[in-house]
Amino acid sequence: MSSQETAVKQFIDLINSSSNDPNRKAVTPAIATKFLLARKFDIPRAVALFEQHEQIRQREGLYGFDPHVDPLRTELETGKFTILPGRDGSGAAIALFTANLHYPMTVTHKTTLQGVVYQLDVALQSADTQKAGLVFIYDMSTSKYSNFDYDLSQKILTLLKGGYPARLKKVLIVTAPLWFKAPFKILRLFVREKLRERVFTVSIPQLSLHVPRDSLPVRLGGTFEIDHSSWLLHCYKSMTNREDEIIAGVGPQQQQSNSSAQATTMGSGGTSTVTTAILDPHLAGGTIPGATTDLAEYVSGHRRSPSSNVDHIGVEDIADLTAAAGGVHHHHVHHSHHHHNTSSELWSENPPSSASSGFSDDDSLAGAEGDPKTIEQIVQMVRERGKQGLIREYAEIKARAPDGTFTHAKLRNNLAKNRYTDVLCYDHSRVVLSQEDDDPTSDYINANFVDGYKQKNAYISTQGPLPKTSYDFWRMVWEQHCLVIVMTTRVMERGRVKCGQYWEPVEGAFVEYGCFQIRTIAVESNEDYTVAELEVKNIKTDEVRCVSHWQFTSWPDYGVPASAHAMLNFLQRAREKQAEMVKSLGDLWAGHPRGPPIVVHCSAGIGRTGTFITLDICISRLEDVGSADIKGTVEKIRSQRAYSIQMPDQYVFCHLALIEYALSRSLLQSADLSGFDDRDDDSE
Structure with missing residues (x-):
């Protein structure tokens, strides 16, 4: 048995032996692997992360919700939170929160957090994301004070820094207005965990020092237009037609997919499922001709993940998904993260910022x-x-x-x-x-x-x-x-x-x-x-x-x-x-x-x-x-x-x-x- 397999077994034994909740779903090797990867296979830290993750999701109502039902459906369609199709130079997935699309008076924290974790769970199906982590961009361009929600920002960052099974590589606050002072109170949360050097406030030009331009949308100095509709279609399909968990690199214990007709409304931890395989192209706010048929055909013929025997789509494949879902033109996303533009190769892990x-x-x-x-x-x-x-x-x-x-x-x-x-x-x-x-x-x-x-x-x-x-x-x-x-x-x-x-x-x-x-x-x-x-x-x-x-x-x-x-x-x-x-x-x-x-x-x-x-x-x-x-x-x-x-x-x-x-x-x-x-x- 390899050291990773041993760590997975020890993690599962510790979690299952410490739980007194008879309704708590048993931890699978896939779940264990995610949390271990997020903490570099440090078992005590991975267990602590799991327990914190469970507490946050139970407290905030982040289990058992349906993305097809309002208010979550409407929240998802705003596009205020999305996962970008590209990655940073190290292979990390890129999450984007657009502040000027958030109106605190019209939506609850619970609904917004559900929208965030729903999409993060899909992103985390990718073995690359499990291994390389996550970059979180908080875009404050053209936002007003009325768009800012201190408590929500604190909850999101608390979730990401200590309650989610993906390593938080960086937080990039873009075009922070001069009135913006509260986030620096939030950022002090990171100091205790020595994450200070991972938090940056940057202008749009400086953003490309952290993320290659071909992985950024045009409005943030990049090369493509965000296609949130296609990303949501991918989310719906992914959560409807997938195994409960994707295992990343745990060797012979990898599981075969045998539940393609089962829809999962949440991942990452204990999940509830519904036995429907709905895929509605209208859910993303507009009709995409042929989306159901073409996307399904594309998914069925997609390459298998090198780390799993399960048909697996990561966020790096969204460009291809978009094309399959109706011929929408999208920028080309490199599947290899070693071919970004020249300038991105010049920067170290923590390049300069303002x-x-x-x-x-x-x-x-x-x-x-x-x-x-x-x-x-x-x-x-x-x-x-x-x-x-x-x-x-x-x-x-x-x-x-x-x-x-x-x-x-x-x-x-x-x-x-x-x-x-x-x-x-x-x-x-x-x-x-x-x-x-x-x-x-x-x-x-x-x-x-x-x-x-x-x-x-x-x-x-x-x-x-x-x-x-x-x-x-x-x-x-x-x-x-x-x-x-x-x-x-x-x-x-x-x-x-x-x-x-x-x-x-x-x-x-x-x-x-x-x-x-x-x-x-x-x-x-x-x-x-x-x-x-x-x-x-x-x-x-x-x-x-x-x-x-x-x-x-x-x-x-x-x-x-x-x-x-x-x-x-x-x-x-x-x-x-x-x-x-x-x-x-x-x-x-x-x-x-x-x-x-x-x-x-x-x-x-x-x-x-x-x-x-x-x-x-x-x-x-x-x-x-x-x-x-x-x-x-x-x-x-x-x-x-x-x-x-x-x-x-x-x-x-x-x-x-x-x-x-x-x-x-x-x-x-x-x-x-x-x-x-x-x-x-x-x-x-």
């Missing part, structure tokens, strides 16, 4: 990892190594090859969007714009998300906009809800153009790029920097937002500033402005407490930009826990924005500036760095 994915204050990649040192230890290290020692340390970092690809930056249509041919944009952390005019390259801008201290995607590191990319720049600012832009270069330096003039430096003037009008409301000039308050208007929607533009003007033409005082003051004031603007949004901002990403750029977006971000992260960490890791911070930034910290002097400057900051804030009483510049090349 800053609002960080709903917890400790959501950080700049925590206790690396080699943190107290400020006193940093002073001692700097004194011992001297300038040349730090330069050698930087040389070691710089010598490492970039860890990532630049496929999008090198596409023919995107090459001209890069200011410098040797400063390209990583694929894995790039900022993805909305796609325009069916041009797949229109989503490219030379910009990368960079994590901050206790904040994912705290910054956007980008090049100084070119005249031809200024519209893309403002699209990025708009789509990412950015409040503050930090510019660490002048437009012209040493007679060379370093950056395009993408805003007007004079009060009252305005400039337009595409559908964006940028008006300069106020200008404050200081010795070391200039602040311009901008009003950005989306001409298409008439929406107006405020953006604060901070330009540091006293960086010398060569090298780095002799003193960090001016830069530190500039950094502190820019950070305070971000906090002030986030606070003014009040409940309108539902993302990370520190707000949306701060856009930081110089000319190439790597040298001064990397220096500014390194200092901001290290200062934040020093203030919070009394230690910092400059080397580790630079390495982390370079892993997200290639080549960040461009020159050895910038690396040295970060160390001296952090010490200067600590002295100015009395975090350090004194720092004797005499002879720092005089140490010879052999000094350590």
Whole structure:
């Protein structure tokens, strides 16, 4: 007997021996396998999941209902919840809940939950779904507050995270409105189970970083129109004409299908059955000619599941079902999940998303990892190594090859969007714009998300906009809800153009790029920097937002500033402005407490930009826990924005500036760095 078969037997014995309910249906090997797969064959966790599953379904009335009878029939036909025909890059099924189709005042939680689990049960018949899990998309596009039901959302997520036999791979909240705050209370449910990194709030363009475009509908940036009617037909047929359970990979105990005339109104656990084989093409809200005959013929001749001897249809087959059910044109769904479009292959399991994915204050990649040192230890290290020692340390970092690809930056249509041919944009952390005019390259801008201290995607590191990319720049600012832009270069330096003039430096003037009008409301000039308050208007929607533009003007033409005082003051004031603007949004901002990403750029977006971000992260960490890791911070930034910290002097400057900051804030009483510049090349 294999280890999996042994686990199945142990699971069944534990469940059956613990139940005192004589009416409880015996657990089959198929049911056991589903729950074991959902918990990676960890028997105690699978048993706990089963018990929780039973409790939830009994409590919420999720057994013994009929999808042909109202109100469930009408609920299913709304299409607010559906299973998409494609899968994510790892093979997980994709469930979609469309918020603007839900009206809490007209439907009960029980009915909506019945509609959800009815369709999930069909999806879970697929062995692929049992093995790869589920991605849940909560689409809030164009939804209103009246569409939002906190209690229902909590029940659905509670069911999925701890009461349903399918691993929840990700929750993707799409286009969350600024008023949307309650879901972040819900998401805290995930923190206790260390699922925080699986929950993302994303814009429509960013959704394709998680799910391949050919598995998304057009309205979510994909390539096909949702055909919910055909999916419902499949559900009706599947639940009417199937064995009680489909077994996924349990070996010789697999069961033969002998109940094709039996209709099951629910699956997954104890089920009730009705002895009818109804298939009504009108149930899906419209007549599909020939659906009954053609679909039945298609099902009868369908391939057998590799993991079962039962005729088996998974959600990956819906495209073919649609064609069989009346010649409806549908996008082609790959049966192999290794042939998605090129871009999907570039992303890791948890690709970047907008800053609002960080709903917890400790959501950080700049925590206790690396080699943190107290400020006193940093002073001692700097004194011992001297300038040349730090330069050698930087040389070691710089010598490492970039860890990532630049496929999008090198596409023919995107090459001209890069200011410098040797400063390209990583694929894995790039900022993805909305796609325009069916041009797949229109989503490219030379910009990368960079994590901050206790904040994912705290910054956007980008090049100084070119005249031809200024519209893309403002699209990025708009789509990412950015409040503050930090510019660490002048437009012209040493007679060379370093950056395009993408805003007007004079009060009252305005400039337009595409559908964006940028008006300069106020200008404050200081010795070391200039602040311009901008009003950005989306001409298409008439929406107006405020953006604060901070330009540091006293960086010398060569090298780095002799003193960090001016830069530190500039950094502190820019950070305070971000906090002030986030606070003014009040409940309108539902993302990370520190707000949306701060856009930081110089000319190439790597040298001064990397220096500014390194200092901001290290200062934040020093203030919070009394230690910092400059080397580790630079390495982390370079892993997200290639080549960040461009020159050895910038690396040295970060160390001296952090010490200067600590002295100015009395975090350090004194720092004797005499002879720092005089140490010879052999000094350590």
